[in-house]
Amino acid sequence: MDDVTNDSGSQVILQASQVCKTFGQTRALDNAEFELRVGEVHGLLGANGAGKSTLSKVIAGHVFPDSGKIIYRNRALSLRSAREALDCGIAIVMQETSLAPDMSVLENIFLPELGKPGRLSYRRLRQQAKRILSDLVHEHALPLDTEVRRLSSAQRQLVEIAKALALDAGLIIFDEPTASLSPNEVEQLFGIMANLRANGKALIFVSHRMEEVFAITDRVTVMREGATVAKSVATRELTQTDLVRHMVGREIGSIYAVPGLRSPEAGAEETFAVEGLRALPAVKNVSFRVHRGEILGLGGLVGAGRSETAEALFGLRPYQAGTIKLNGKAFRPRKPRDCVKAGIGFVAEDRRVQSIVPDLSVRENLLLAHLGAHSGFLLNYSSRREKIAELLDLLDMPASRLLDANMLNFSGGMQQKIIIARWLMLNPSVLILDEPTKGVDIGTRSSIYSMLRRIAERGVSIVMISSDFEELLGVCERIIVMSDGHTIADLPSAHLDEEKLTLLAAPRTSTERNTKLLQELTQRYGGAGFWAIVDEGRVICLNAVVAEASADPGFQAGESPSFDQTAIPTALQHPQDDFVAEPNGERRTFLMPIPSKRGHDLGWIGLVTTSPTPPSVQNVRDLVIGFSALDHEVEAA
Incomplete structure (x- = not known):
């Protein structure tokens, strides 16, 4: 039967009206309303606990509503299961x-088909899976025969997306699909959508x-x-302020603009230093330093080795090489308890699996780190009473909720704040946070950022891992960029934006292709x-090859000097379609802009020479344009 057509002429594929759902004493949906048209992407928004995920699960058959009506393709829908x-x-x-978790990537992608009668052609399924992953630009990132339990959180999310695409469904609900994806991967997903x-x-x-x-x-x-406060509003008619006001019921300023934001004091002591860390296979060569009172960002794409680095630093993963210094002294953690006793806290990426014990009360979850640091027969909870009272004020939570019997009664944002507060019980000197705002609404994100700055x-020295480049730029004073297990840049956030971070974080396989061009x-031509x-x-250097020391431009990969700090300031200030000579006549530089096929700025390729008769500009240009490695690089970007 044909879909309903609304006043705008678009077909309405789904209508939900007066949908209610109660879980115990919690009213998750309160006469919720929703309408979806064919050929549109419809945003379903709200703060944590607003009811958007519950409504999504009702539409997908995971939850049966108490009352209300859902019309799908002009027919009443009464789903009793996800299979229906x-x-x-x-x-x-x-x-x-x-x-x-114990099944392969291939089996999970086609999990709905495994329950159907008849024989399956694994050869056909494998070919189809490769097509889907190729469309996702992740054909090699998800080996089809690997067990899902061995995948990272981000890789598991990609399997979920591939599973939905394999169904060729007419209606697909994406519930926070980008929470673990990098900006590049988000752009690829949006292309698919x-x-x-x-x-x-x-x-x-x-x-x-x-x-x-x-x-x-x-x-x-x-x-x-649980109620709909703004229904089917055209996105182009809204501002960010409008959306935030609808979501939280009040005006809030920029989520990053927190009064009192400051960089650590000049000459602040170095509290945590990592040099040459290797924890194979994911971590190959990682180095960074963080100072007292500094928020340091650890950025990169999925698979860069950021989470694995954090696990190695917290004693959860053995490492084969490298040195760690804590407050100036050598430190070698062999297990998490070593870190807890030394004053290092760690908030893992997957809070449900790695951080909370759902059947324990809020108070007991808060005191878990205390138990790890405490030794002796008695629990000695009384020693923490004053600290608990202080943390309740930080969490903006009444003391009566300390005895709440189940952490799952709280929103994801409050769970995350409680996990962070757990480590503050120990007055840590270093706090490592892996994706601290994953799956958290904008209002709660703002309060978490404020909490981190306080x-x-x-x-406290904070190391913050995030796939959200905007978040890193808004919260951190300095950002360490990782790619394929290596740290490749250490730059002030003021020198960066999202495009620059994305280029810096490009996989080293791409950088190797570009290196071949620079070597050629x-x-x-020398230089x-x-x-x-x-x-x-x-200038932010992404890669450099120096064949002649006399032609060194004065910077190397990962550095960001000002023009006058380099050996080629004139060429950088006034690039031309020819070699530009420096006033001292020692170096001549040709700069060529590199756009992607979609018009994105991919930076500049430069050639510096000390020869009095530089090569033909056209020859250099032809080599750059014709080099297959660069074509591959442009396509990947």
Whole structure:
């Protein structure tokens, strides 16, 4: 039967009206309303606990409503199971993955088909899976025969997305699909979603990230406390302030603009130093330093080795080489308890699996780190009473909730704040946070950022891992960039933006191709070659090959000097379609801008020579354009 057509002429594939759902004493949905059209991406927004995930699960057959009406393709829908929803062409990509951990990636992608009668052709399924992953630009990132339990959180999320795409559903719900993805991977996902929309699919997109909502959605519906407070509003008619006001019921300023933000004091002591860390296979050569009261960001794409680095530093993963210094003294953690006793706290990426004990009360969860640091027969909880009272004020939580019997009664954002507060019980000198705002709404993110800055102001050194480059830039004073297990840059956040971070974090396989180009340039013409971002009086070097020391440009990969700190300031300030000579006549430099096929700025390729008769500019240009490695690099970017 044909879908309903609304006043705008678009087909309505789904209508939900007066949907209610209660869990115990909690009213999760309160007469919720929702409408979805064919060929649109519809944003479903709200703070933690607003009811958006519950409504998504009702539509997908995971939860049966107490009352209300859902019309799908002009017929009343009364789903009793997720299987019935799949049979109707409705799929959901869950925020918390629902995969079979002991089965392979291939088996999980086609999990719904495994329950059907008849024989399966694994050869056909493998070919289809490769096509899907190729569309996701992750054909090699997800080995089909690997067990899902061996995958990272981000890789598991990609399997969920591939599973939904394999169903060829007419309606796909994406519940926080980008929580573990890097900016590049988010852009790739949005490209896939745009293609699905163009092919007539109806998509529901649940997200906390404002920039994503404005980038991909056509309309939005906002929920608060289980009710719909803004229904089917065109995204182009809204501002970020409008959305935040609908979501939290009040005005809030920029989530990053917190009064009192400051960098650590000049000459602040170095509290934590890592040099040459190797924890194979994921961590190959990692080095960084963090000072007292500093928030240091650890950025990179999925698979860069950031989480594995944190696990090695906290004694959860053995490491084969490298040195760690804590407060100036050598430190070698062999197990987490060594770190806890030394004053190092760690908030893991997957809070449900790695951080909370759901059947323990809030008070007991808060005191878990205390138990790890405490020795003796008695628990000695009384010694922490004053600290608990202080932390309750920091959490903005009444003391009566300390005895709440189940942590799962709290929103994801409050769970995360309690986990962070757990480590503050021990007055740590270093706190490592892995994706601290994953799956958290904008209002709670703002309070977590404020909480982290208050912690830093007390002198705690914070190392923050995040796949959200905007978050790193907004919260951290300095950012360490990782790629394929290596640290490749250590730069002040003021020198960076999201595009620069994305280029710096490019996989080393891409950098190796670019290195071959620079080697070819210097082998043919001598001198030095580099790939860099040139912007606002500063150069950020992405890669460099120096064949002749006399032609050294004065910077190397990962550095960001100002023009006047380099050996080629004139060429950087005034790039031309020819070699530009420095006033002293020692170096001549040709700079060539490199755009991607979609018009994105990929930086500049430079050749520096000390020869009085530099090579033909056209020959250099032809070599750069014709070099297959660069073509591959441009395509990947």
